[in-house]
Amino acid sequence: MLCVDVDPTTAAVVVVGEASSCSTPYVVLRPAEVDALASSSASPFRLTLAEGSAVSVAILGVWATAWAFKALSRALKAGDPET
Numbered sequence: 001m002l003c004v005d006v007d008p009t010t011a012a013v014v015v016v017g018e019a020s021s022c023s024t025p026y027v028v029l030r031p032a033e034v035d036a037l038a039s040s041s042a043s044p045f046r047l048t049l050a051e052g053s054a055v056s057v058a059i060l061g062v063w064a065t066a067w068a069f070k071a072l073s074r075a076l077k078a079g080d081p082e083t
Contacts, residue, residue: 047055
């Protein structure tokens with residue numbers, strides 16, 4: 001990572017040094033560093049097909065359980081019409 005600063009009068013980019021001693025708000029990453037950063041970030045939307053399927057089955061299972069409890073509750077509230 002390189003620490004850079006922008007000269008406001010000429011809009012030139014000035015390389016200050018390595019990012020370990022950076023006091024400016026801008027850091028430039030090398031392509032290998034970008035790849036390493038992208039592969040290490042844990043995004044909740046980066047799922048494999050198996051992981052996505054597991055999440056969708058879990059959501060559908062919770063939905064079906066809630067629907068079953070709702071149907072059971074309606075059946076218990078309605079009671080038996082013959083009694």
